[in-house]
Amino acid sequence: MPLLRFDVIEGRDEKSLQLLLDTAHKAMVEAFGVPERDRYQIVHQHPANELMIQDTGLGFQRTKDLVIISITSKTRTESQKEKLYALLAEKLEAECGISPEDLMVSITENGDADWSFGLGEAQFLNGKL
Amino acid sequence: MPLLRFDVIEGRDEKSLQLLLDTAHKAMVEAFGVPERDRYQIVHQHPANELMIQDTGLGFQRTKDLVIISITSKTRTESQKEKLYALLAEKLEAECGISPEDLMVSITENGDADWSFGLGEAQFLNGKL
Amino acid sequence: MPLLRFDVIEGRDEKSLQLLLDTAHKAMVEAFGVPERDRYQIVHQHPANELMIQDTGLGFQRTKDLVIISITSKTRTESQKEKLYALLAEKLEAECGISPEDLMVSITENGDADWSFGLGEAQFLNGKL
Numbered sequence: 001m002p003l004l005r006f007d008v009i010e011g012r013d014e015k016s017l018q019l020l021l022d023t024a025h026k027a028m029v030e031a032f033g034v035p036e037r038d039r040y041q042i043v044h045q046h047p048a049n050e051l052m053i054q055d056t057g058l059g060f061q062r063t064k065d066l067v068i069i070s071i072t073s074k075t076r077t078e079s080q081k082e083k084l085y086a087l088l089a090e091k092l093e094a095e096c097g098i099s100p101e102d103l104m105v106s107i108t109e110n111g112d113a114d115w116s117f118g119l120g121e122a123q124f125l126n127g128k129l
Numbered sequence: 130m131p132l133l134r135f136d137v138i139e140g141r142d143e144k145s146l147q148l149l150l151d152t153a154h155k156a157m158v159e160a161f162g163v164p165e166r167d168r169y170q171i172v173h174q175h176p177a178n179e180l181m182i183q184d185t186g187l188g189f190q191r192t193k194d195l196v197i198i199s200i201t202s203k204t205r206t207e208s209q210k211e212k213l214y215a216l217l218a219e220k221l222e223a224e225c226g227i228s229p230e231d232l233m234v235s236i237t238e239n240g241d242a243d244w245s246f247g248l249g250e251a252q253f254l255n256g257k258l
Numbered sequence: 259m260p261l262l263r264f265d266v267i268e269g270r271d272e273k274s275l276q277l278l279l280d281t282a283h284k285a286m287v288e289a290f291g292v293p294e295r296d297r298y299q300i301v302h303q304h305p306a307n308e309l310m311i312q313d314t315g316l317g318f319q320r321t322k323d324l325v326i327i328s329i330t331s332k333t334r335t336e337s338q339k340e341k342l343y344a345l346l347a348e349k350l351e352a353e354c355g356i357s358p359e360d361l362m363v364s365i366t367e368n369g370d371a372d373w374s375f376g377l378g379e380a381q382f383l384n385g386k387l
Binding site: 130132143146147150154163164166167168169170171172173174201237239242243244245246247248249250251252254257258 | 265302304307308309310311312313314315316318326328336339340343344345346347348358359360361362363364365366367
């Protein structure tokens with residue numbers, strides 16, 4: 001159920017982009033304990049000047065590899081979220097060569113009634129999920 | 130007031146896209162009871178590889194007609210949301226030939242202070258709405 | 259920390275777009291009191307038919323200069339939000355010539371655990387912010 005929006009700078013080839021999505025999904029499955037096919041990812045590729053991402057004084061070096069992930073999810077615990085951030089950073093570096101300084105994540109929570117995965121049904125309300 | 134973000138796979142012509150938006154708005158007006166001109170829709174068209182939308186094991190067949198609608202709205206009841214999902218699925222199939230298996234919807238709620246429709250005013254706070 | 263998503267109609271040159279982002283950030287710094295480098299802006303440029311933005315009967319004239327800003331932020335007071343809307347409208351008109359009728363803003367709130375700015379850490383939880 002989490003819906004992930006990836007904003008990146010254009011220039012990756014298809015294979016690299018796919019690897020990025022696959023890797024992020026592995027982190028999600030492990031951190032939030034969602035089923036393998038609970039996968040909902042949207043990518044936006046931008047010219048560099050459409051992303052103005054600084055660092056609140058934390059001293060990060062952002063590069064063209066920058067990945068911003070905006071997640072909509074039902075409620076998760078602090079420790080699940082911390083695990084997600086850590087796993088995303090670890091796996092994206094190991095699998096995709098993306099620096100942990102190039103990763104930003106933001107989460108917004110919603111509830112059971114706020115999801116319909118198909119058929120016009122609310123699957124968290126009607127017992128199908 | 131609801132703000133709807135539509136993510137779709139590129140390839141629809143202008144007329145089909147317009148019909149999709151018009152039809153979705155009819156469902157919104159009927160389900161949430163909003164005024165006709167309470168219409169705020171944004172479309173993102175993607176190459177197919179930018180949308181990785183599976184089914185949490187529910188068995189849906191997703192096609193190139195896939196429509197993902199991300200909605201930001203003030204609080205609505207469960208029954209309003211269920212009505213919206215059902216009407217979207219029904220109308221998009223009847224008017225646009227989109228399979229109900231190709232429709233995913235997600236809602237995030239906010240409050241009265243979270244909207245400015247123009248003029249730098251918060252219209253739900255200053256009595257204009 | 260606020261993450262701002264700007265949806266605009268394509269056609270601005272790079273310099274105009276940069277001025278829009280710079281100006282919006284000035285309003286954000288002043289209204290929410292965030293640090294200068296607490297700047298996280300994403301732009302989506304659209305053909306005109308991808309934005310269907312009406313006015314809930316408020317009588318606004320929307321033009322090709324239309325700017326829709328979707329903000330994700332930790333909790334802010336009503337007066338901070340009202341100040342942001344007013345400053346955005348004022349500054350975008352003064353600096354960029356954008357009519358206040360062409361500005362729409364929507365805010366969604368989240369919490370301390372919902373942000374990772376880099377390194378796979380939750381900086382609002384670990385004391386770095």
